[in-house]
Amino acid sequence: MTALIEVRNLDKSFPGVKALRSASFTLEAGEVHALMGENGAGKSTLMKMLAGIYSWDSGEVLVDGAPVTIAGPKAAQALGIGIIHQELNLMNHLTAAQNIFIGREPRRRFGFLDEGKLNFDAAALFRRMNVTIDPKTLVGDLTVAKQQIVEIAKALSFHSRVLIMDEPTAALNTAEIDDLFVIIRDLKAHGVGIVYISHKMDELKRIADRVTVMRDGETIATLPAQSTPVETIISLMVGRELAHAEPPKVPEIQGDEALRVVGLSRGRALRDISFSVRRGEILGFAGLMGAGRTEVARAVFGADPIDTGEIWVRGAKLKIHSPADAVRAGIAYLSEDRKRFGLVTAMDVEANISLASVMRHRRAWGFLDFPSLKALAARYVKSLTIKTPSTAQVAKLLSGGNQQKLVIAKWLARDSDILFFDEPTRGIDVGAKAEIYKLLQSLADQGRAIIMISSELPEILRMSHRILVMCEGRISGELTAAEATQETIMKLATRTHVATGTARGGAHGDEHGPVANE
Amino acid sequence: MSTDLSQTNDVSLRSLRAALFDSAAGQLLLAFASLIVLVAGFGIASPNFLQTDNLIGILQATAVNGVLAVASTYVIITGGIDLSVGTLMTFCAVIAGVFLTYWGYPIGVGVAAALICGALCGATSGFLIAKMEVPPFIATLGMMMLLKGLSLVISGTKPIYFNDTPDFPVIAQDSLIGYLVPSLPIPNAVLILFVVAVAASVVLRSTVLGRYIFALGSNEEAVRLSGVDTDFWKIVIYAVSGAICGIAGLLIASRLNSAQPALGQGYELDAIAAVVIGGTSLSGGRGTVLGTIIGSFIISVLTNGLRILSVAQEWQTVVTGVIIILAVYADIMRRRKT
Numbered sequence: 001m002t003a004l005i006e007v008r009n010l011d012k013s014f015p016g017v018k019a020l021r022s023a024s025f026t027l028e029a030g031e032v033h034a035l036m037g038e039n040g041a042g043k044s045t046l047m048k049m050l051a052g053i054y055s056w057d058s059g060e061v062l063v064d065g066a067p068v069t070i071a072g073p074k075a076a077q078a079l080g081i082g083i084i085h086q087e088l089n090l091m092n093h094l095t096a097a098q099n100i101f102i103g104r105e106p107r108r109r110f111g112f113l114d115e116g117k118l119n120f121d122a123a124a125l126f127r128r129m130n131v132t133i134d135p136k137t138l139v140g141d142l143t144v145a146k147q148q149i150v151e152i153a154k155a156l157s158f159h160s161r162v163l164i165m166d167e168p169t170a171a172l173n174t175a176e177i178d179d180l181f182v183i184i185r186d187l188k189a190h191g192v193g194i195v196y197i198s199h200k201m202d203e204l205k206r207i208a209d210r211v212t213v214m215r216d217g218e219t220i221a222t223l224p225a226q227s228t229p230v231e232t233i234i235s236l237m238v239g240r241e242l243a244h245a246e247p248p249k250v251p252e253i254q255g256d257e258a259l260r261v262v263g264l265s266r267g268r269a270l271r272d273i274s275f276s277v278r279r280g281e282i283l284g285f286a287g288l289m290g291a292g293r294t295e296v297a298r299a300v301f302g303a304d305p306i307d308t309g310e311i312w313v314r315g316a317k318l319k320i321h322s323p324a325d326a327v328r329a330g331i332a333y334l335s336e337d338r339k340r341f342g343l344v345t346a347m348d349v350e351a352n353i354s355l356a357s358v359m360r361h362r363r364a365w366g367f368l369d370f371p372s373l374k375a376l377a378a379r380y381v382k383s384l385t386i387k388t389p390s391t392a393q394v395a396k397l398l399s400g401g402n403q404q405k406l407v408i409a410k411w412l413a414r415d416s417d418i419l420f421f422d423e424p425t426r427g428i429d430v431g432a433k434a435e436i437y438k439l440l441q442s443l444a445d446q447g448r449a450i451i452m453i454s455s456e457l458p459e460i461l462r463m464s465h466r467i468l469v470m471c472e473g474r475i476s477g478e479l480t481a482a483e484a485t486q487e488t489i490m491k492l493a494t495r496t497h498v499a500t501g502t503a504r505g506g507a508h509g510d511e512h513g514p515v516a517n518e
Numbered sequence: 519m520s521t522d523l524s525q526t527n528d529v530s531l532r533s534l535r536a537a538l539f540d541s542a543a544g545q546l547l548l549a550f551a552s553l554i555v556l557v558a559g560f561g562i563a564s565p566n567f568l569q570t571d572n573l574i575g576i577l578q579a580t581a582v583n584g585v586l587a588v589a590s591t592y593v594i595i596t597g598g599i600d601l602s603v604g605t606l607m608t609f610c611a612v613i614a615g616v617f618l619t620y621w622g623y624p625i626g627v628g629v630a631a632a633l634i635c636g637a638l639c640g641a642t643s644g645f646l647i648a649k650m651e652v653p654p655f656i657a658t659l660g661m662m663m664l665l666k667g668l669s670l671v672i673s674g675t676k677p678i679y680f681n682d683t684p685d686f687p688v689i690a691q692d693s694l695i696g697y698l699v700p701s702l703p704i705p706n707a708v709l710i711l712f713v714v715a716v717a718a719s720v721v722l723r724s725t726v727l728g729r730y731i732f733a734l735g736s737n738e739e740a741v742r743l744s745g746v747d748t749d750f751w752k753i754v755i756y757a758v759s760g761a762i763c764g765i766a767g768l769l770i771a772s773r774l775n776s777a778q779p780a781l782g783q784g785y786e787l788d789a790i791a792a793v794v795i796g797g798t799s800l801s802g803g804r805g806t807v808l809g810t811i812i813g814s815f816i817i818s819v820l821t822n823g824l825r826i827l828s829v830a831q832e833w834q835t836v837v838t839g840v841i842i843i844l845a846v847y848a849d850i851m852r853r854r855k856t
Contacts, residue, residue: 301743303742303743322742322747323742323743323744323745324745324746324747326745327744327745328745333743335743340737340739340740341739341740341743342740342743343737343740344732344733344736344737344740344741345736345737346736346737346803346804347732347733347736347803351729351732351733355733355740355741355744355746356744356745356746358726358729358730359726362725362726365725366725366726366727367724367725367726368724368725368726368728368729370724410744414745
């Protein structure tokens with residue numbers, strides 16, 4: 001049987017970088033083929049070639065056994081290759097149907113649009129995928145999961161036989177991932193070949209038939225997804241055996257209280273949030289996406305307003321109205337979206353490391369103390385092992401892991417000792433993850449208080465001394481490291497308020513408005 | 519003491535190096551090359567163009583526009599825009615006239631009043647933008663009209679002449695350089711532009727304020743979430759820009775020996791054009807004062823050269839428009855490559 005797509009020995013160079021070295025890869029009809037590798041391994045480059053976004057330098061690509069050239073996205077569509085990028089390319093102010101058929105709108109005479117046929121065709125697509133989306137809904141009003149389905153429908157509308165999905169579950173919650181997998185299995189049954197790029201091992205096990213591991217632009221191996229142990233795949237990805245030494249967990253941290261939050265509330269987003277964290281402690285914040293964990297961090301940090309609530313730092317009650325107040329009190333917030341909320345990516349490493357502390361490195365008349373700034377940057381590049389050619393390197397050219405270290409350096413340079421980490425390893429490759437974990441651990445060992453928000457349960461379980469679980473804007477439970485398992489956390493994360501109330505033997509949260517989930 | 523000195527040297531060396539070799543260097547070079555080509559071209563086309571008198575005229579004409587363009591550079595690098603620089607300049611000139619001619623204060627007081635007035639007006643724009651979250655375009659459009667009206671109201675729509683303070687027009691019109699080199703009677707206004715530009719460039723490169731100007735233009739939210747009081751710094755930046763407009767107001771009043779209340783509108787567009795031609799990005803985060811100065815000279819050389827070649831005024835405007843589009847296009851092409 002001829003493969004749907006066969007890639008033979010593709011090479012691709014960008015100025016200064018060899019992005020692909022003799023990459024080879026086959027995709028059969030009706031299979032889900034996972035593509036795994038650290039960031040920068042060449043997965044996206046390879047897929048962008050199939051989608052006609054890049055051209056290759058040498059090698060060949062066969063579709064149905066016949067060599068092809070893919071000159072552009074239109075050529076890829078004509079060959080039946082569709083791609084769904086990690087960042088969705090939809091127009092929020094157009095409807096689902098208008099998005100699907102953008103540029104190919106059915107016309108009446110004299111160029112008038114045939115809105116009726118447009119919606120009818122879109123509805124037919126959704127029906128085929130067994131999803132219920134009104135074609136006339138504005139895309140901006142849909143959830144991210146539904147938007148993704150619109151993208152998939154758009155790809156299918158080109159009669160795609162190959163669907164490339166780049167980290168499709170990055171922004172989805174567990175239930176939405178389940179729905180997506182139903183669609184993927186259905187497509188598979190109809191003979192569509194799916195390339196699935198992901199960092200998540202559990203998804204690989206759930207959905208993939210085969211897996212190809214990439215490293216440094218090469219395709220290292222193609223293996224059966226079900227029978228190959230996760231450790232084998234990870235070691236192929238990083239090119240070395242991963243040390244699995246779990247950090248010894250201290251059952252209870254005895255340090256002084258660093259931060260206490262009492263009765264923090266804002267509308268329906270935050271309801272009566274109370275918790276405290278000690279020096280030297282890593283407090284895990286678990287919960288499903290949208291449970292309100294990021295909102296808690298941003299509220300304590302002064303980035304968003306609160307209705308009521310008290311914040312005590314090191315035993316003193318503080319009024320925090322802005323991030324500037326919080327930073328002065330030694331609180332730091334490391335967003336999951338580093339590029340938007342953490343870094344000034346167009347500026348260099350030195351400027352980013354000193355962003356929160358530049359006022360401490362000035363001389364008379366506000367002149368910058370360049371030698372001191374340079375020394376500061378050099379110190380943190382060394383102590384956090386930030387991989388950069390120099391402190392004058394522009395931040396956007398660093399990898400995700402090194403960007404994360406840059407943000408950490410920014411806060412350490414400011415002597416922050418209460419640190420909120422929001423999804424600290426999102427978008428960071430496996431090797432760098434272990435480094436970030438070690439870094440978090442050592443920050444706690446230095447006596448800083450760490451609050452770690454994470455949607456990855458293994459991460460929460462591995463790192464936390466104590467775990468708070470949130471659901472629908474409330475803290476639905478607290479677990480010690482000893483009693484926490486994936487199951488106990490998930491139970492609390494899906495426990496709605498009614499259950500919480502009875503479990504706690506009271507309904508003290510009721511004065512804060514109507515019960516959620518009615 | 520000696521270490522102090524070497525450190526100061528290090529700062530200026532560093533800023534010089536940065537000015538020469540930063541990421542906008544390519545655009546700067548291109549702008550500078552265009553300026554040379556223009557000068558050479560007009561020189562060949564007309565023997566009158568390269569006459570000392572004419573060149574001094576060009577310098578003179580650039581002085582006010584150049585200072586205003588420097589003021590706009592700061593704001594544009596933060597990702598904002600200031601449409602009020604022209605009428606603010608006039609308003610400051612009128613204020614100087616009120617202090618010197620109406621109220622008879624000494625020159626120093628009039629100068630200080632104009633600068634403080636510029637800073638306060640700038641701070642007002644900054645307050646509207648930072649605290650009340652009015653978009654910069656609208657806030658400064660409002661300020662532009664408001665200040666134009668106030669200038670007319672205060673002056674009773676008539677020019678205020680500086681007849682009681684004969685030393686005032688001397689500030690811009692006299693030539694310090696001319697005393698030293700009699701063959702080069704370059705007026706002080708040009709010298710002041712030079713001083714303002716150098717000072718503005720050093721501030722942009724080597725001070726906390728400069729660091730925040732670039733950072734705000736690159737990613738304001740990240741700067742806010744780093745604990746920087748972004749509102750405060752925005753107000754400061756607009757205030758500094760306003761004070762520089764005050765300098766421009768003093769220059770133009772001194773040169774014309776009067777505050778002309780009807781003048782000013784339209785200057786902001788020349789200023790923005792100079793900034794853009796000089797390679798500063800309208801989306802913020804990138805830009806240099808040196809580029810702005812080159813941009814200002816390109817505009818005045820064009821205006822002057824075309825006039826010498828007897829090209830109609832209408833066509834001069836058309837050419838300037840084309841140059842602006844080409845400059846921005848060149849910048850986009852350069853960025854696409856990197």
